[in-house]
Structures are given as C-alpha cells and as structure tokens.
Amino acid sequence: MARHTTAVTHGHELQRTWELAPRDVLDAGLRWVRTLGAGRRSAALLALALGIAGAIALVAGPVLSGYANRQVWAYTAVAFVYLMSTAAAAPCLSTALRVARSHWRRPVNRAAEVWAVTLVVPLALYLLLMGTLPGTENRLSIWFGWPLSPWLWDAILMATLAGAGYFYLWLSSLPDLAIVRDQAEGGRRGLIARLAGAWRGSHRQWRMLEKVVNNAGVLYVLVYVPTMTVLASDFVISMIPGYFTAVFPAYFTISSFEAGIALTIVTMAVLRRWGGQRDYLGLEQFWALGKMLLAFALLWFYFWWSEFIIFWYGRTPREISVLKYIMADTYLWPFVLAFALNFALPLLILMWNPIRRSIAGPTIVAGIVLLGNLIDRIRLISAGFSVPDITQHELHEIPAAYIPNVLDIVILTGAIGGAVALVLFTFRVLPFPSIWEVTGGLWLRKHLPYKHTRVIVVGKPE
Amino acid sequence: MQERHHLGEEAITRELFRPLVSTPAMMWVGFIGLGAVLAIFVFAVSWMIYWGLGVTGLQRPNMWGFMIVNFVFWIGISHAGVMISAILRLTQAEWRRPVTRAAEVMTIFSLMTAMLHPVIHTGRPWRTLYWVFPYDFWRNLWPDIRGPLVWDPSAILTYLTGSTLFLYTTLIPDMALARDRTTGWRHVLYTILALGWRGNERQWKMQTIAGFLLSGLILPVFVSVHSIVSWDFAVSLVPTWHATVFAPYFVIGAIHSGVSAVVTLMALMRWLFRFEHYIRLEHFDAIGRLLIAVGTGWLWFFLLDIFFAIYPQEARELEIMQFRLFEWPFNVLTALIFIFGYFIPVPIWVFQRFRRNVKIMFWTSIAVNVGMWAERYWLIKPGLMRKYEWTFDWNWYRPSIVEISIVMGSFALVGFLLLVFAKIFPPISVWEEKEGVHFAQQLQVGKRRVSAIVREF
Amino acid sequence: MPRWGMVIDLDRCIGCGACVVACQAENNVPINTEDVYHQRRAIEWIRLERYWEGEYPDIKARYIPVPCMHCQNAPCEPVCPVYATYHTSEGINMQVYNRCIGTRYCSINCQWHVRFFNFWEPKWPDSLKNQLNPNVTVRSRGVMEKCTFCIQRIVKAEHQAKLEGRQLRADEFTTACAQACPTDAIVFGDLDNPESRVARLVSTAVNERGYRLLEDLGTEPSVYYLKKVDLEAPVEEHSSH
Amino acid sequence: MRRREFLKLAATSATGAVLFTGCGSIGNGNPPSEFKIESPVWNPNDLRYGRDAWFATAAPASVGGYGIIVRVFEGRAKKVEGNPDFPINFGRSCAKAQALVQELYHPDRVGAPLRLAGQRGSGQYRAVGWDEALGEVASLIRQAPGSTLLVTEPLNGALGAIVEQFVRATGIQHASLEPDERVVLREAMRRAFGVESFPTLDLANARLLVSFSADFLHTWISPVQFARAYGAFRQGRPAVRGTYYHVGPRLSGTAANADRWLPIRPGAEGLVALSMAQVMLEEGLVEETSAVPFFQALGLTPDQLATDFAPERVAEATGLSAEQIRELARAFAEQRPSIAIAGTSAAASTNGLFNLVAVFALNYLVGSVGSEGGLILNPASPLPDELPANRSGDAYRHWVELAQQIAGGQITTVLVHRANPVYSLPPASGFRDALRGAGSVVSFSSFRDETTMLADLVLPDQTLLEQWGLVVPDPGPGYEVVAVQQPVVNPFVDSRAFGDVLIQLAAQLGQPLPWPNQEEAVRALADALRGLGRGNVTAENPRAYFVTMQAQGGWWDERARAGEARPQAATAPANPEFAGEPGQFPFYLLPFPSDSLGYGEFAHLPWLQGLPEPVSTNVWGTWVEINPRTARDIGVETGDLVRVVTPQGSAELPVYVNPAAMPDVLSVPMGQGHTAFGRYAEGRGVNPLELVAPQVERETGALAWAATRCRLELTGRRMRIARFEGQIPAFQLEEFPIVQVTRPRS
C-alpha cells in the first residue's frame, strides 16, 4: 500500500493493475488464449472422464432402477442441488459487484460468470430428476395442485435460468470474444466468430452493452432467487413431512450465495496460481471477497438460527421431529459439519484481518465452505429422499440416515467433474482477465498529487 | 455530478450552522404544533398509568395492540441510522455524507420512543424497570433469560448506547467548531461536548478509527435488535406469528421503512433549512436505488411469509390468512401494504427522473411508511383476534382514544426531539461535508468530464 | 412427589356454572361487572364455553369448562421475563402475582386463553371483603392471574400431611371447582398416585374417550377431557391433531 | 373432603390452622429436569394463622334446600360447599348456594329496623330500635288481626311451625307466594299420584329420560339433586349410558344436554304425551294393566285416546312429525327404566295442569312410578304436625283476590317475609297498586326489594347463614329428610331472625308460642325427631342428639318412603290458549326462569349476575332470543333494540340471535327488571312478567306466563349486550372441535 500511496489509512489494497497500461491488459488476455497449455487439457480430460463415469453410473444406478425408489436418486439430487448452490450462484456475485460499481471487481467478474457455462449440467440433472418429484395429489405441494405441477413450473424456471445464465455470460464476454475473433488464429475462429456476432465496438454498441450487461445480470439474479426458492420448497421442504418453514428458501438462497462466493475465490486462486493472473487477481480482490465470505458465513448462521430458534421454542411435535431428523438425531454429524464448515470455521478464521488480507486465507476458507455446502446439501437432500411416505403431514417415524454407496459417489463426482470440464474447455475461448472490463477501469483512473503524496483518483461515471 | 456547488469551508460552516442561530418561521410552527400533540401524548400516558390499562381497548385475547404495533414501527425506523451511517460508512458510499447525522439522530430518538412503548404498556410500569436489571440478588431472583422480553431491552439498550456513542463520535469535531463560534450557554455546552477537540492529526485518526470500529460493532446489534423484536412474536405459538422467516423479514422491513423515513427527513430538512446545496438530487437518486433493492428484498420475505402461512395448509393458519387477506378491514390493509409498501414507490423509483424529484421522493417515502405501519398491524393483530380454534373468544380489537393519542403523540415526540436537536446541533455533519468536498474530484476521460473520488474503489 | 392433574367429563357437564362461581369464591376473583363484560375482560379462572354445532332444528349447544391446562411444557412460562409464571416441581403452572409486571406475553402465548389480566384495580364494597379467602392473595391492578389448581388447598393438605408425618392420601382434598360440580364432571388429583380417582380415570376412561385440548401443540396439558357422547356423532371420530 | 375429616375439622376447630414456614426454603425447590430458576417463594398464596371451622347448614328452599357446609375463618363466612353427608346432594352444590356468602355480606343489606320517613315508596327511612319496631307491629296486629295478612314464601320445618303457630294464635291470614308452575306441579302430583310433595328421579338407574320443557338441571325444583343423578345417569354405570330427550319450545340450558331436542309448540307437551301413549298402546309396547291408572289420571277411554290422539292427528298441533312422536314413544317404551317429567313452561300454559298430568302419567305406562330407575315420589314430613312439610303456594287467582281485598280495605295490614309479591306478581294482578294504598305494610326482608320499598316498617330478617332452622327439603331424595340450619357466623348487622320476631310478637300480643326463641324451637323440634327413634342420628340425650345432627347436617331415614301412588282425580285434555291474535301478534312470547337469577330472587348477588347464562352466555341484563332466519327476515341482529309488544304491554329489549331459537318463539329470561333490591339488581333489564297477559291455568288458577303472543317493532337503535362469548357466534370448527364428541359404545 505504501508503495502506491493513498491519503488515508483505510483504503483497499492497490496493486499493479492500476500501474498497467491498457495495452498490457490486452496482451495478457491474448496471451491467455494463445498459451493455455497441456496442464489445462489434461485437467479437462480428467474432469471429462469423471463426468462420463458419472453419467454411466447414473444410467447404471438410478435410471435403470426407475423412479419408484426415490432413495437411489438421492445423490443425483445432491449433485444437482450442489451445482445450483455453487456454480449457478457465482454469476450472481458478479452481478452484485457490477451493480455496486466497485472497480476492484473488474478482473473478478469473469471468474464468477464463467461458471454459468455449467448450467447445462444441473438442467440435465433436473430433467432426469423430474420423475422423482411427487405429484400434488395426496400430499402438500407448494403448487396447490396447479396443472402439471410441480414438473412444468420448475422446468420452466430451470430452463429460464439456464437461458439467462448463458445470455449473461455471452453478453459480458462479447467485446472480448470479438477481440479473440479478430486476433486469434484459425481453428477457433468459426465458433468464436459466430459467438462474437456483429460486435464491432461502435459507440452505440458500447453504450448498449454497458446498459444491458447490468440488466442481464439483474435478470439472472431475479430468476435465480425464485428458482432457488422453488427448489428449496420442492426439493427439500416438501420431501420432509412437517418441514414447513418460511425462512428455509431464504436460507437456501443465502447459503448458495456463500458457496458462490467461495467458488469464485477458489477459481481466482487457481487462475492466480496456474493461470498467470497475478497482476489482476491480487490482495485487493481476495481481501474484499474474504470480507464478503465472512459476511455470508454470518448470514448462514443468522438464517439457520432464525429457523432453529423458532422450532426450538415452538416445540410442537412436528417441529421437534424435524429438528431431530435433520439436526439433532439422524443427520446430527452432517449438521455439525455443515455448521462448522459453513459458519464456525469461516468465522474463526476470517475474523482476523491479516488472514482476510491474504491470498491463502480466503482461499482456504473458500475451500472449506465449498465442502461445507456440499455436506449441508447432502444432509438436506439425503434426508428428504429417505422419507418413505411423504404424503403425511407430520414426520411420525424418523427414518434412518442414508449412507451413500460407490455409485452415489461416482454420480456426485461425475456431475462436479462434468461441470469443471465445461469450465476448463471454456477457458480455451474466453480471455482472462476480462480485457474490456479491466481496461475500462484503467481509462477512468488518474494519478494525482495530493498534499505530500500521490493519490489515485477514479472516475465514477453515472 | 455537475450539481455540486463549489463552496468554501467557511460558507459550509455558516450555512450548516444556520438553524442554530436563526429559526425559520416553519420551525416555530413545528415547535408549537408538535408541542401541542406532545402535550396530548403526555396526558394520555399519564392517564393510562394513573388508571391502568383498563383505559385501552385491549382485552382477552387481544392483549397486545396499538402500542406494540407502534413499538415495532419505531424500532423499524430506528434501523435507518445504522443502515445509512454504518453500512454506508464501511462501504464508503459518498452519498451518505449529508444524511448520516439526521439518520443517526432519528435512530436515537425513535429508539427512545420505541422503548417507551413496552414500558408504559405493562401493567406495572414502575416495576418494569426492575426487570431490565437482575433485581433480587438476595433471593436469587433473576430475569428469565429464556424470554424474548429480556433479550429485547438488552438488545435495544445496547443499540441505543452504541448509536449514541456513534453519533457523539461524529459530533465531536462539529462541537469544537461550534464552541469556537458561540458565546454564552452554548459556548459552555459545546466546550463540554467537544472534549477538548483541537483537530490535530492524532485526534482525527482516533476519531476515524472509532467511527469505523463502532460501525463494525454496531452492525450485529443492528441485526439483532429487530430480529429479537420479531422473536417476541415468532417464538410464541400464535398462528401466523410462529414463522421462522420473521427475523430477516422484520430486519429488512425495518430497513425499508427506516431508509424511507430518512428520505422523508432529507426532503423536510432540505425544505425547512434550505439545504439544497448539501442535500442534492444525486443523494435522493442514490438512496432511491438502494431502496429499490431493499424494497424488493422485503417483498420477497413478505411473500415467503404469506406463502408459507398457506402452504402447510394447516387449518389454524389458513383461518387467519383467510381472515387477514379477505376480511374487512384486513383486506384493505393487505392492499394498502402491497400498494403503498411496494407497488407505488418501487416502480416509481426505477426511473431516475422520479428519483431526482424531491416531491415525488417525499411522498413515496411517506407512502412506504404508511404501508409499513399497516404491515405491522396486519402482522400482529389478526393472529390475536382469531387465535386458533377458540371461536368462543373471537374478538375484535378497537384501540381506545388513549392508544390512538399515544400513537399520534409518538410521531410528535420524535418530530419535536428532532427539531430541538436541530436547534442545538448542526443537523448535517459539517466536517463530513467538508471531507466530501476534498475527496470529490473531476476527471477528464476522453471528451467527458467525470465525477471522481479519491481512494474510492 | 405428586403430579397434579384433572379429568373433566364433558358427557357429565351440564353447563350449570357452579364451578365458575366456586372458583370465584375460593380464589378471590374480582367481581365481573357489566362493564367488564362489555370490555370483554371478564375474569373466570375456569370458564364455561358453549359451542354451537349445526343449524336449527338440528342444532346442538355443547358446553365445556376450561380451566388452565397446567401444561407440562407450558408455552406461557419461558416468555415471562420475570419468572412470574413458572413451573412447580408438582407440575403446576404457578403464578407469582408480586413479581408479575403485566407484560401479558404469557397470555399471548397461552393458546387456551386461560390467563386473565387485571386491567383495573379489583374493587369490592367493604362489606363484601369479609368473604375474601385469607389464603389467597388479592391481586392488584396490572398483574396476570389464572387458575392455580387451588394451590392453597394443596399446600394446606400437604402441610397437614407433613404435620401428621404421613404421605398425602389419594383424594384427601380437591379443588373448589371439582368440589362444587354437581355432576361430578371434574375430578382432580394426583396423576402419579395410582389410587387416586384421576389416575384411575386416566388409565381407563381416558383411553376410551380422552383427549386434551390442542394436544397437537405438544404442550402436554395436565387436564384431560372425556369426549361428549352423542348418539348422532359422526362415526369417524376426530382424533387429536 | 370426606365426612370423617369434616367431622374432625369441625370438632377440633384447629386442624384448619396451618403455619406457613415456607420462607426457610429458599432455593430448594428446583425441579431436577429442566434448567430454570424456580421461584424461591414456595407459592404465592401463603397460609395464614387462624382457625378454619366448617359448619353444616341448609341451602335455600328455592334451590332444593339441600345440605351445605360453610367455611368460617375468624368469624367470617368464606366459602360454601355441599355437605358430603347430606343425602340429597352428597357434597355437591350449585352456583346459587356458593353465592350465599354474598348475600350475607351484601353492601345493601338492611342494617337495622327502619321506619318510613317520607312518602310511601320514597325509600326514605330512618333507623329505629327493635323494641319500638316490634311494639308497632304488635299494635298493628292487635288492632285488627283478621284484617292482617302475612305473606311468606312457602315455609316448612321449624319456621313453618312457628308461622303456623303464630297464625293460629293471632288469627291473622297467611298466604304464601311461589312461582306459579310449582303450584300447578303440586296439584298435578296430588291428582296423578296422590302425594303432596315434589317427586325425585332415580336417574342413576334409569335408561331414558324424556323431559317435557322441565329445566330440571338448572332451575326446576331441585337441580343439584337431579344434576348429581344425571352425572351417574350418563357416565356412572360401566355398561349403560342413559339417554335423554328433551321435548319443548326452547333449547334451554338443560335441553342443551339432551341427546335429541324435539322443538314443539308452547303448551303442546300434554298432547305429545297422549300421542306417545297412543302409540305405545297401539303398538302393544306396554301392558294393558299399566294403562289403567293412566286413563284414570286423564279421564279418558282407550277409544278416545286411539281416535283423537294418534300421532298423525296431533302432529300438526305439536309441531313435530308423526314419525318423531312414534320414535319417541318407542324409545320411551323400550328403553326402560324410563322416566317422563314435565315442568317449567309446560306448567305455565293455560292447560298446564293437563300437560303435567299427561306427562307424569306416562310413567304409569312404563311402570316407572316408584320403581328403580323411575319417578320416585316423596313422603311428607316425618312429623307432619309438628314439623310441617311445604305448604303449597297460593295461585295467581288468589293473589288477585287478595289484592282486591287490600284495595277494598278488608285487609289493612300486610306483613311480608321473604317474598316479593310486588316484583313476582305481574302488574296485571293489581297487587302493587293495592299495596301502595294498604293501611300498613311491614316487611321482614333483609333487602330493600320492591315490596319492602312500599313498607312502613322494615324489621330486617337474618340471612340463611345467620339463623337457626330445620328444613324439610322439597323434593327429598325419596325418603324422609330434615336439614339442620344453623348460624355459621354472628349476625353481620342488627337484624333478628323472623322466627324470633314472631315469637316476641306473640309474647307481646299475649299469645306466647311454645318456644322462647327460634333456636329453642329448632332444638325442641329436633328432639321430637329423636322421639321417632329412627333415622341416622342416635344419641341418649337431647344435647348429644342435636350436636350429632348438626355435625351431619340433618336427620334422615332411608326406609321412610312414600306409599303406593294412585291417581286421585282426572284431568281432561285441553289445548293451550294464548292472549293475542295470531295475525296481530305472530310470535309466542316465552319467558323462562334464569339459570342463575331464578325468578329474580337472586338478582342482587353479583356473582350470579355475572355468571353467563349457559346457552346465550349473556349476563347482567335481559334480552329477547330470536331465531337467525327470523332475525334476518325482520332485519335485526344481536344488539339491536326492539320493542316487544303484547296485548298487555310493551318493552324495549336487545335482540340476541339464538341459533337454536324456534322461528316463531321469542324467549325472554326472567329475573331482571328490578326497580329496587340493591345496587347489583336495580335498574337493569326488564321483567317479562310485565309483558304477559293475565292468563291463568284453567284448573288451578295459576299464572300461565307462557300463554301470551307478541310482535316485534324495530326501534332503529342498538344496545350493547354484556356477553361472555366473543363477538362472533361460536360454532365449532370442523377440523378443530373444542368439544369433541364420540358415539356411545355399543
């Protein structure tokens, strides 16, 4: 900080980005596209292999045994929900940062948005899982017996979300795709040229883009939140008799945001370590996102506690059995782990500013949170898919915990692997950092003398 | 951001101190009008304490009524201060500068007003003061910490203490400024309050650190206060109260109404003290944008709450939902909440043109708070009037004139205190305004001149 | 240690109100004036409710006396900030008037509506004060009051037993409402003493006709009801929810 | 409390004294299981020093004269309980008996003898000494004993004996006032069964009860006795649950307990009964021989019955369907032992006597008279001469005559004790006006009731809990019973027992009665019981005998039962007649005795005023009950003020929409409308007797208060009714019934 000086003691960390010229950024982006090497490819192939194994396991297990036994679908559902909570949440982060207009976000956005490319995986899983969704006859449903509920409405939401995600990713990559189209050689041209479309970078196009990118992001969030709300209700709550609680969808969404931030941080760390993004993804970004991660860890607790305390005080048999099932008895250990990994550890680690203000600190915590979120989702989904008769209004007999078998684990790793493979393949065509955004920030920067020192002044155009 | 006039430091000082030295005619009107209502309030409270709660419209099972609704409302308003000051300070939003002081003061006065309600609302207010503190050491009698009514005073008092410290910390430099420009009793007062402020480097550093620390510390308190207030209701078994979503729902509702109240206050200050140069359209613009997000979040929770009251399809909740959605007068309230709380203001705020229109901002912010008062009434009362299957006890609640006076009077109380405050302390933070002037820069980017800010990322 | 409880047989209760007045007489319950009824603030520790069913001419009026249920998991207790209502070790939901500050939270959280608030200072003409039971505190304005299972009778009996150096005998005393009830609809006693009438009713009649009010809330009321018998009752009975 | 303990308590008088030492036990009461900070105060109701004493005495005759015990602490009566030994109620009691302590400590009791100090009726009195007051009464009687009328409630036992002796010694006239249905019921008992006293019901062994309008669980002759039996009738037997049908024009507090309510036209009870008999005989459900006394009681031939009273012929007039009558008859014949009773409004019709006789005679048909599980007749007093049983009240017709005699000057002095003719007789009787003009009026009431307000002299009586007495409860439990009444506390105010006053007056008049005072009279009469040499009390000397009797609460002999019942005279069928043209007055006006205030004699007690009427839950006032549909048609709702107009008069009353009201019957509770009688009774509500036309029962001349028609006029005003129920009529929610029901085990 001292190196770059600011007038006050409490600004964000400045880093080399602000010392660069726009040309440097362009070079860096193009270098990324050109030089991505064997490491990425083998990683991508490994992930792909996992994905294929998962697909085979999915066919070998759940699909073959049909929909009568919902329990075999549990880990397919876990995979689906986990991807929705992590990969699908990441683009929301980039939207939030965009809307807040913070300049440090510029190199972060793409690391978050790129995960939108994986939306096809949960969409596909969802379509498979539709068969496990019980109908609305004989049971409580959030759809009150609407026609074709819940299948049609959830499917529409999922498809819309995927559409919005791809649209957002495409829009926010458009100028860079054009750059790649114009500067990259041969093979990739066809696809990229088609993706870059008619982008010529005219004044009009730029003004349009600036307006629409934000709105596309907001649209994505506006679809994501209801989708998660509905999934929370259709996938979790309505599967556990007696589990009716208004805060749950909010808990589900908020904790997904936490995981989305964690995923972004991990992505950033990978890009920094293996992707040559040191100049762009620095302390400033990790520190800021570390704070956000801490805030969301606290929110995790807040939303969980909101539910817990009401159940605890209510003490109606219904509430007590739900508590016993997913927190106290059956899924006690997954719950304790989720509590520790999503809240306790992140809080205990990130409460220290020196840790927050490092690369490793937030990264490790982000890893913890990603694991914690997985366990949390397993706790909820496995519990939901293990109730033999969900047409009841109350959980009278508490089912035993479901222990995953090898197939389940292959399905889970497969879904995650498939998603990662998609991202790795996308790296091939998308430049990192986001050239247009980072240079956009540099254009608005100026170094000014201030008293005895020099400050950076950044423009904030309306 | 071409709106900013270039003001010298001395001009800023002079203009912002103006309310202290001269009293606009409307201020007198305010003092007299609010004072009169306040007198009614004091009389009503005394009457109630003298005769007992018999003078209210409360009965079985409507044991809580107007005063509790109003309590929740004012607690909600009190969330503006921290929202504006602490969060915006931590995130370094520039546009907070002209409104922090007013918002913090409103926090304190509305908190005090809010706290008054549960106290006078008890059967024996004189004894109520006991239970805030563990009172009977000799017999080992302690307050029951399992009860939200013990959490309430703890959280609220902490919040009040924190907010007061917070306000005071930001007030010190201005007190020194005032000290140096006044004589007589004011001089004495400001001398004491300025705590020997000389404005040296170390003092500024301490003050800044204190401001940030307090902002950070007060945030959890801020969230806890309205969460706990919500748990007053939610931990009970009353149908439609017993909802897990209440805590975040109440908090975001509080922010919705509190920030709207800040808009109201901004518009009033701008009009009353002619602060056009300080409370500028860009501020309304920014706060309007914040309100869109807050309002939409509130709507999400509001809908979640309604939905999950219906979804379990339990006869008890359904009964009350049916009552509160479709029966007079709650059907009208429902509409009022939706329309005033969201569907009038938020679509209007979407347009920058309207966000930059003070009159429209003023009236929409009023609308929000009408909607939010209705929302609290709507949340709290139907569950009591139609508690469960006890049809034998289905009673209406009608507030008595005493309760109505108290509710009306609480607005006068807050207004009156704010006016008094403005007579003694500068209603806009002078040093923050000046700091803002220093940070504001202009930048030439291509052909455009862009507003810019030092160290803001 | 005894665990006090009550069984109320709705097939016996005739709606005579003797229990109501007996409780008022025993427990110094303030006089319910006309004004108090207009204000809907009448205090009846045990109250007689009448529910309609059907339409003329196929109409039924059904009675139910409702005292405090003395929930074993009483929702009124944890919400009291000052321990003015608490659970005794004998299973009674007890009210300490001196400590009550009148927040009325307990009554909000009592789904049986059996907690009564003194909105006004209770007043008796001087001569009527001669009747007041010296064993029962006269409550003042601003405090909550409710059925205590006639705690003064319990204490007296327990003390008597202690003085005589013996255990409490089954049914050696009863509450005012149970004692007055002409049809013997109310039976009070020690649920843990197998010889007491309540315990025997709980093990026999309650199996057949028993239910507890709002049982599904899980508060474990100590007051059991025996269902009203009706020749025309629907065959499918309402189980507890 | 069991008997033995009670005895012990009463005997030692110190066992009730308990020392509260709980203060030493700080913090040692925490329940083991849950984290809580238990109050170190053991409980909020400390026990006091002091002496608890329990005294046995008797409840008022109007609630059945059963045995009660009263807790007395430091010289103050605290609490009334039923006497666990007493054979009528076995420890049970009722709201009215509970409220006796409020009568004792009533703030508006007459505190000393009073003499009128202004216009009669002005209510201005000044206190005088007892000697002066007694002297004045003595001289009034001395002046014209033959023109002196003593009005009392029906008296029996010791006070009855004193009054009889007094009347005999001084030669004054005596009339007693009681609700007219009781007059009719006594006559019906006399005619149908040849007994003088009211019957009781062996419900504990019965399987079916059919009540024709009799409010037997709340107001009819001996509610506590019946209620106690009713409990056993319903749930006292492991295998049998008694079934109860109610036939009558109103779903009363009693009728609400019925398994089936059959609403009928007012006054049609007898018709239904005859029709039932017709069905039973026609279908051969009862033996021919058992029909003989039935036909005797009604003066009918089997042919007449068969032709005129077949269900199809009478259905229309009763308001029931023929099938309903048949089912009722079959149930009555088949589910034996079965009992039929009639009363309340059934007796208050112009054909009241017929209604009662017809219904009670049904018991002959099923062999239920005097048998187990049936209608049990009561013997008279064990000492008919010394200790009179109830003397019947005088019928309305007689009161009208008396009023004329007072007005005409044949009666110059009226002495009134514990009867309130000015309130209880309808204005049409002219009694109030007559009394206003009477030569002298002396009241012996403890309260300034309406009659006392017209008195020149008030010599306040003691309340029940302050005086001695022997009471012959009517009805008894089926055998001879005498209750002891004793002062449980010293007189609260400067009052004297009526019996003492009479004894002192007789002495002043030179006609001394055999006893020096009321207490001695009681002791002497008790000793006469000892002379019988039977019953539950045995002791060698009079003192021990009396103490034992006091401790037990009375004397009874379970073997002394009523003799064989036989109809004495025939009562021919008759149709009810109503005052008022049906065209002009479309509704029946159906007053009904209030569950808590009775006929108004309890209106001065705040606990009873504040006790909700069980069906409407209304308190502290009068209202008119209207069927919901009718109300909708007229355009009124609960709380609207309407004018109820009868040929006799009109009154403004608030509407209570009663979902169970018959469409053409408007019911109005009795008991309110007092213009005097203390702060709690005065100036509230309306006395429906002011609306009823002076219709009388054809044969007895009793007032037929249920024989008037009326119409409604809207006033456009509203009035708040004080009620207990919430502001929405409390119907059970289908999903969450508060009162859960189940079918009987079969």
Ligand SMILES: Nc1nc2c(c(=O)[nH]1)N[C@H]1C(S)=C(S)[C@@H](COP(=O)(O)OP(=O)(O)OC[C@H]3O[C@@H](n4cnc5c(=O)[nH]c(N)nc54)[C@H](O)[C@@H]3O)O[C@H]1N2
């Ligand atoms: N069990 C029980 N214990 C109690 C209480 C209770 O209610 N029950 N109450 C408690 C309370 S509140 C109090 S204040 C204390 C009172 O406790 P104490 O002070 O013991 O009061 P007393 O027993 O009333 O009187 C004490 C003695 O003083 C004598 N005495 C009276 N007048 C005079 C005088 O002029 N001079 C002298 N020298 N002696 C005199 C009396 O005859 C008596 O023997 O008891 C406390 N302890």
Ligand SMILES: Nc1nc2c(c(=O)[nH]1)N[C@H]1C(S)=C(S)[C@@H](COP(=O)(O)OP(=O)(O)OC[C@H]3O[C@@H](n4cnc5c(=O)[nH]c(N)nc54)[C@H](O)[C@@H]3O)O[C@H]1N2
């Ligand atoms: N005749 C006579 N009169 C006397 C005296 C005397 O000696 N003789 N002594 C005089 C003296 S010294 C005194 S101190 C006064 C005492 O007179 P009071 O102060 O009236 O004392 P108590 O009536 O014993 O107690 C008051 C009530 O407080 C309640 N109480 C106390 N603590 C608690 C608690 O923690 N919880 C609840 N729920 N209730 C509580 C009890 O129920 C009790 O009914 O009497 C005075 N009057």
Ligand code: SF4
């Ligand atoms: S019935 Fe009400 S007052 Fe009684 S213990 Fe239960 S919750 Fe508490």
Ligand code: SF4
């Ligand atoms: S009213 Fe009294 S008892 Fe009830 S919660 Fe408040 S302080 Fe406790």
Ligand code: SF4
């Ligand atoms: S148990 Fe005692 S306090 Fe409770 S209702 Fe009965 S008489 Fe009243």
Ligand code: SF4
């Ligand atoms: S006293 Fe007995 S019969 Fe009468 S209302 Fe009470 S419970 Fe019912």
Ligand code: SF4
């Ligand atoms: S209650 Fe108080 S005065 Fe009585 S013994 Fe205990 S401590 Fe002493």
